[in-house]
Every structure is written in structure tokens, then in C-alpha cells.
Amino acid sequence: MTIYKNSQNKKINKRFDDKIIQLSHGDGGIKTGELITNLLLGYFGNEVLNKLEDSAVISCSGHKIAYTTDSFVVDPIFFPGGDIGKLSICGTINDLVTTGCVPTALSLSFIIEEGFTVPDFKKILSSIKNTINDNELRIVTGDTKVVGKGSADKIFINTSGIGIINKNIELSPRRIKAGDKILINGGIAEHGIAILGSRKEFNFKSSIKSDCAPLSSLVTDMLSVSKKIHALRDVTRGGLASILFEMSGASGHSINIYENEIPIKKEVLGICQFLGLDPLYIANEGKMVVFVDNKDTDRVLLAMKKNEYGKDSRIIGEVTEKYEKSDTGKKSDKGNVILITRLGTIRTLDLQYCEQLPRIC
Amino acid sequence: MKSSIEELTLSLTGNKLGRRINIMEVCGTHTMAISRYGLRQLIPETINLISGPGCPVCVTPAVDIDLILEITKQYEVSLFTFGDMLRVPGTESSLYLKKAEGRDINICYSPLDALDYARENPDRKVIFLAIGFETTIPLTAVIVKRAYLEKINNFYIFNTHKLIPEALELLANDKEIKINAFLCPGHVSAIIGSEPYRFLADRYKIPCVISGFEPEDILQSLVMILEQIKKETPEIEIQYKRVVREEGNPSAVKLIYEIFDKSDSTWRGLGSIPGSGLKLKEKFSGFDARIRFPVKKIKSAEPAGCECGNVLKGIKKPFECRLFSKTCRPESPVGPCMVSSEGSCAAYYKYERELKNIKI
Numbered sequence A: 001m002t003i004y005k006n007s008q009n010k011k012i013n014k015r016f017d018d019k020i021i022q023l024s025h026g027d028g029g030i031k032t033g034e035l036i037t038n039l040l041l042g043y044f045g046n047e048v049l050n051k052l053e054d055s056a057v058i059s060c061s062g063h064k065i066a067y068t069t070d071s072f073v074v075d076p077i078f079f080p081g082g083d084i085g086k087l088s089i090c091g092t093i094n095d096l097v098t099t100g101c102v103p104t105a106l107s108l109s110f111i112i113e114e115g116f117t118v119p120d121f122k123k124i125l126s127s128i129k130n131t132i133n134d135n136e137l138r139i140v141t142g143d144t145k146v147v148g149k150g151s152a153d154k155i156f157i158n159t160s161g162i163g164i165i166n167k168n169i170e171l172s173p174r175r176i177k178a179g180d181k182i183l184i185n186g187g188i189a190e191h192g193i194a195i196l197g198s199r200k201e202f203n204f205k206s207s208i209k210s211d212c213a214p215l216s217s218l219v220t221d222m223l224s225v226s227k228k229i230h231a232l233r234d235v236t237r238g239g240l241a242s243i244l245f246e247m248s249g250a251s252g253h254s255i256n257i258y259e260n261e262i263p264i265k266k267e268v269l270g271i272c273q274f275l276g277l278d279p280l281y282i283a284n285e286g287k288m289v290v291f292v293d294n295k296d297t298d299r300v301l302l303a304m305k306k307n308e309y310g311k312d313s314r315i316i317g318e319v320t321e322k323y324e325k326s327d328t329g330k331k332s333d334k335g336n337v338i339l340i341t342r343l344g345t346i347r348t349l350d351l352q353y354c355e356q357l358p359r360i361c
Numbered sequence B: 001m002k003s004s005i006e007e008l009t010l011s012l013t014g015n016k017l018g019r020r021i022n023i024m025e026v027c028g029t030h031t032m033a034i035s036r037y038g039l040r041q042l043i044p045e046t047i048n049l050i051s052g053p054g055c056p057v058c059v060t061p062a063v064d065i066d067l068i069l070e071i072t073k074q075y076e077v078s079l080f081t082f083g084d085m086l087r088v089p090g091t092e093s094s095l096y097l098k099k100a101e102g103r104d105i106n107i108c109y110s111p112l113d114a115l116d117y118a119r120e121n122p123d124r125k126v127i128f129l130a131i132g133f134e135t136t137i138p139l140t141a142v143i144v145k146r147a148y149l150e151k152i153n154n155f156y157i158f159n160t161h162k163l164i165p166e167a168l169e170l171l172a173n174d175k176e177i178k179i180n181a182f183l184c185p186g187h188v189s190a191i192i193g194s195e196p197y198r199f200l201a202d203r204y205k206i207p208c209v210i211s212g213f214e215p216e217d218i219l220q221s222l223v224m225i226l227e228q229i230k231k232e233t234p235e236i237e238i239q240y241k242r243v244v245r246e247e248g249n250p251s252a253v254k255l256i257y258e259i260f261d262k263s264d265s266t267w268r269g270l271g272s273i274p275g276s277g278l279k280l281k282e283k284f285s286g287f288d289a290r291i292r293f294p295v296k297k298i299k300s301a302e303p304a305g306c307e308c309g310n311v312l313k314g315i316k317k318p319f320e321c322r323l324f325s326k327t328c329r330p331e332s333p334v335g336p337c338m339v340s341s342e343g344s345c346a347a348y349y350k351y352e353r354e355l356k357n358i359k360i
Helices: A007-012 A030-044 A084-097 A118-134 A190-197 A216-225 A239-251 A266-275 A294-306 B005-014 B028-036 B062-074 B095-100 B111-120 B137-149 B164-173 B186-192 B195-202 B215-231 B250-259 B282-287 B308-312 B344-352
Strands: A056-060 A063-072 A102-113 A138-147 A155-165 A181-184 A229-234 A253-258 A288-292 A314-322 A337-340 A346-349 B021-027 B047-054 B077-081 B105-107 B125-130 B155-159 B181-184 B208-210 B236-238 B260-267 B271-280
Touching (some): A102 A118, A118 A138, A118 A155, A181 A294, A239 A288, B021 B028, B028 B344, B062 B077, B111 B137, B137 B155, B155 B282, B186 B250
Parallel strands (some): A102 A138, B077 B105, B208 B236
Antiparallel strands (some): A337 A346
């Protein structure tokens, strides 16, 4: 679950005034944040949930357990580089491994629309099977519901997963400190652009494939070379900018990002420019941002580059000063994510405020 | 031609005119690029870049939003429009909220999608909410012509198209704004060419440069403007030569006037401007949604306290509106300039609102 936490807003505004649910309540941006912080936490808030991290970390008989869940409604269900089945497994694996855990078991649930074809269903099931086999995982529980024609669109999937965290590992935005380097494991915005290119309303052809990938081996490789990785975050809905904004808020630090260093395929950039989309806000499904102590940056980068999902890894920025949290909500107390543009000018990165593309994952 | 950012910046800072000059970037895409690339940080303070009315969503008056909302309420229709239009607040609601409530309102990426839908669904009455300047008008003209030739009788347009040069004349005449030069739109000019701006240089002595959208393009256009001001030789220059020709695209212009006649049009903030709009020619009036789906006169009001009108005329900067970033934010916009991806309030909010607090 990738959701945002804005410690400033949380204190000022606890109201949820919207009368109906809108698409923007599900886009991972400001409206999603309001729904979660101002409405859901009002009902269910507790010290674990309130952290709003990709996975919850809970203690169980002396073990640290990571636990997460995610739902998938992507349209179309088959797209270049993947399908809703592979996506639903990779999404949950990636949320789990941000804690540094070894994923151990998954649940799998379907909501299927009446009339969905069995060959398509089988295609999705094979894809799920291949993904779990590659990652030595098992589905241990699940559920199936079928709804009438028109009550759902083809197929929706929910997965959840648990993993065990080695007691020596603690990854959390709260461990981020000034001077940490920020790394990413490759080109951004590929999932979003691949989905968009496979929708019929966008009449263009591209060779861009979704980056949909399970990142457990990448995380294992990184953790094996450094004990100074402070935090990981799965970069999905809302794009790189939204995730950095969340991490800034959760860690209480400002962040500088260098536009020139952000990996992005030329074709992806071209399509974004043509359609007026900002690639920093476009979804990814196989990207991880890594916050690591400056001293260990090189060895972590090297380990990432050696992994099949990290060949294009880059250092994209660094954590700057810590800012004082205060109850007044004064602007000067707020951390910023600052983009240093290719011209050397600066601009702030914000949360997304309106869905660029619905049903992206 | 100079081309690197460093050289262009040096050229701008070195070109001392000894006074403050107001350059209006007419087009919303230029406004966005200026904010997004932080170009204000590279140019001397004596160059005051002010945003103009070149954001189609922003200049659509509330009454048009109210009318189309009323049509979708009173009639069983399928509405298609571009995404930005959905969130613009009318007096009471927006298309976005009505869509969430279940009205048949759809985002399309090309007007052709709306026509295709009408062809495939002959039992539905399909309206395309046509918006935009000379850049998008030819596309609307194409679909009206196709619908006419194919005798598609369940397709209509709700036309809010507007013409740029007529609005610039109004601004050139405005004593309050004092525009020293125009940075003219690139895409609009690709259609109309440079000639329709000629009167600005001849009659009003205002230098104009038609600019591209990359930061280098914009800076270079500013250098060209400063040269014109310095030499006191106002003219219409094209910086965006890789796309814009002097004569524009004559066949696109011909197509526009095959389908439409010029008419008066009301712009949010600027009021009614003679000859700045278009209406379907008599022959095509059967496609006019305003005629086919009449609604009673409704009470429309621009939002209280909203300064979009003054922002669109360049009298106020978004920061100077007291609603800016308080009650008016992108996720809960009060005025259209905060909605559009080309709106100046959205550009300032997204890219520049925190900058004064940042030391780097």
C-alpha cells in the first residue's frame, strides 16, 4: 500500500468534506492522502497503521513480521511487459521487501466479472504461477467471487503477503539522516507509459514495456553488501515525485534531486512531452528508491548494477537538512523535495493533485 | 544564433535597458515552461514576465460550464471533452463531480473519439465540448465536416472556441496593463502564421516574437524581444522556425472558415470581445448543441474573491490573489487558472510557491 503521509496536514486538517468518492481519491496523490489520513485513520488509526508504510511491521512470538496487502484493477489486464497476474504478485513482493524481509507466503483473491473467458483466466493464472515459482513463494490462501456482468470490469485481484525480517535489519524512513544518498534502480515512468500505449484511446505505438518486476533479489543483494541502508520505498502509483515527497514527510528531512541524474528512456520522455505528462508522476512497478549512508553508496550502487533489475541504477540525489516539526504548520518548518533542473534552476516537487491516468495498477 | 543556456542568460543580464519591461507570455504552455524550468531565476528582475489569456480552459466563462452541465442534466446525452475541462468549477458544480455521480461524461484525447462513438452508437446523442484556440479548431472543423459528409445525425458540438489575435488587441489597448512586448504562442502560430499579429507591431508598436517551448527557445525569444525594444523596431519575428512558417498552415485556416464564421465571444476576465469567437455556418447549424439542446437561462456567477480575471489580463500575479494556496488549491480549485495544466495559478502553485523559503 503506497499512501502518503503529510505530517503538517495531519495536524491542521482532520476533516473529510467530500460528498462522493472521486477517481482522484485513488490516484496516490493529495486526495488519496486526505481519504486515508482524514477519513480511514479516523476510524482505524493505531501506532502500526499510522506509519503508513509499504508494509506493516508487527512482532509475533519474538519474530518481526512484515505484512502487506494490495488490490489490482489495471486496465488493460494484458499489457506490454506483464499482465494483472504478474503485477499483483510483484506489487506485494515489492511492498514486503521494502522492510528487508524474506517474503514467505501470499494470499490471492479474485473478483471476476461474469462472462470473463477461461483462456484469459488461465493466462493470468500461469503468469502468477511463473512469478511465484521464480521467487520461491507459495500461495497459501485465497478467495474467488464472481459478480454480474457490468458489476466489475473483467477481473480484479487482491493479494496480501507476509515475510520474516531478520532481527538485525531495520529499514524505516525514520532512520534517514542528512547526507544519505538516494538511489534508484533504473528508468522511471515505464509502467505508466506502457499501460497508456496499450489503451485504445491513445492512438500511438511504442516499444516501451512495463518495468513490472519482483525486486526481492535486488534487495537481498543490496542488504548483503551494506548495513547502512536506512530505508527503501517501492515507487509505484504517484510516481517518483510523490514517493520522495512522502519520504521527506515521514523522515523529517529535505531532499535534493538532480533532474540530469534521473534515469529515463528517451522514448518515455518523448511520449510524456508529447502528451503533456510529467514522468516524475507516472507509475512504475519495478522501481525502488534506496536511502543509504553516504559511506556505503558506492558498494550498494555496484551491487544494484550487478542485479538483473538494477543495471541502470543511479544516484539521483541526497538528503539535506533535518527540519523541525512544529504544530504551527508554518512553512519554514516544512521539508521540501527540491529538483535541481538541467538548467541549474530549482523547483519544488509536490504530491500529485489529480489523477493523470486512472486504473494504472 | 546563440543557443546555450549560459550564453542566452548572459545576453539577457547584459542587455541593460535601464527600466522595467512587461513581457506577456500569451500561451499557457509557455507559462508552464517558465515556471517548470525556473526561468525567472535566470533572467534579470527588470524583465517582468506576465501570463496572458492563452489557456483555453481558463478563459471559458462559468456560464458555459453551467450551460453544458444543465444540458447533461436535462437531456440524455453522452458528453466528450478534454480532461482539463472536467474539473473547472461552474457556479454550482463541475463536470468531474457530475461524472462521479454517474452522468455520461467522458474524457477523450482526440475529437475523433467522440465522432467514432457517435457513429458506433446511433441511439446515443453525442456532444463534443469543443474548446481551444486556433491549434485545436481545425480538429473540430474536421469532425464537423466528416459528420456532415457521413450524415451522422446524433453528433453535436458545444463550441467554446476562441481566437487569439483579437484578444491581444484588447490587451494592447488596455491602459492598466502596459505590455511592452508579447511572447506569442507557438502552436497557434503554426496554424495562423505571423501575419495576424502584424497590427500589434504596426499600430501599437509592440514587439512580438513567436516562440518555441523549450527553455532555450524562450530565453532566445526574450533576447530577440530585448533587441527589438532597444532598436525601437517593433516587428513580428519567428523564433520557432522549426515549426512555424510566416504563412502558417493555409489549408487548416481555410478549413476553419469553411465550417465556421467569426462571432463575438465572452472570455472569462476579459469580457465580450468582438470577432474573437466562432459559430457554425448556417449549413452546419444542425450540429450546434446550443441550438439542439436549449436550456432555460441560468444564473451564473464567477466565484467570489477569485482573481482569475485579473490574472488572465496580467494585472495580478497568482500570488496576489488572496485565495491562492489557501482555499484555492489544485485539489480544490476555486478558479479555472488553478485547474488547467496550462493555468498560471497552477503553474505558480506547483513549481514556484515554496521557492522563496528555500536556500540551496
